Amino acid sequence: MKALLVVHSKTGHTILFARAIGERLREDGHDVDIKLLRTKGASRPYSRDVELIRPPDPSEYDIVLAGSPVHGGTASPAALAYLEELENLKGKRCAPFATFALPFGGFGGCRRTLARLSGKLEALGATVVEGEGMFWMFGPNKTRMREACERIASRLKQ
Ligand SMILES: Cc1cc2nc3c(=O)[nH]c(=O)nc-3n(C[C@H](O)[C@H](O)[C@H](O)COP(=O)(O)O)c2cc1C
Numbered sequence: 001m002k003a004l005l006v007v008h009s010k011t012g013h014t015i016l017f018a019r020a021i022g023e024r025l026r027e028d029g030h031d032v033d034i035k036l037l038r039t040k041g042a043s044r045p046y047s048r049d050v051e052l053i054r055p056p057d058p059s060e061y062d063i064v065l066a067g068s069p070v071h072g073g074t075a076s077p078a079a080l081a082y083l084e085e086l087e088n089l090k091g092k093r094c095a096p097f098a099t100f101a102l103p104f105g106g107f108g109g110c111r112r113t114l115a116r117l118s119g120k121l122e123a124l125g126a127t128v129v130e131g132e133g134m135f136w137m138f139g140p141n142k143t144r145m146r147e148a149c150e151r152i153a154s155r156l157k158q
Pocket of ligand 1: 009010011012013014015045069070071073074099100101102103107109136
């Protein structure tokens with residue numbers, strides 16, 4: 001199947017998580033594209049006027065994953081703006097993923113981020129499977145990252 005991973009990443013962590021998920025999906029035979037969201041100006045927490053530069057078109061894909069860093073306890077405005085601009089994702093299997101850096105409040109922010117992305121994916125008519133969040137301080141825990149990639153790949157098969 002064709003899989004698109006659309007990622008917003010300010011400092012590079014979430015794109016690395018996307019690459020790891022992408023590699024795992026390739027092992028299952030999926031044809032994977034990873035696209036980084038670019039914005040005009042900065043995407044600051046809670047900003048409402050994010051302008052995306054040539055956002056990727058998901059229409060040709062069977063699987064669409066949306067990735068975001070946790071910004072201000074929720075998904076980044078760029079990641080949310082991307083999903084808000086789409087018209088529908090009917091018939092596609094989707095999941096969110098996120099990275100975060102605050103050890104305590106961070107877990108709540110990550111849950112909120114995944115929930116917001118999932119909510120937007122569902123509102124677009126997608127079949128949404130549970131996503132994954134990755135704590136990322138001085139790098140990811142490699143075992144946890146491998147397990148997270150495994151879980152996403154396995155949920156997308158069901
Ligand atoms: C503007 C900004 C706001 C952030 N807010 C949070 C937060 O609320 N909770 C958290 O756990 N991490 C927060 N972080 C840390 C990022 O979520 C974390 O470093 C993430 O891995 C960055 O992903 P990226 O490198 O793909 O941008 C914030 C980082 C930035 C730059």
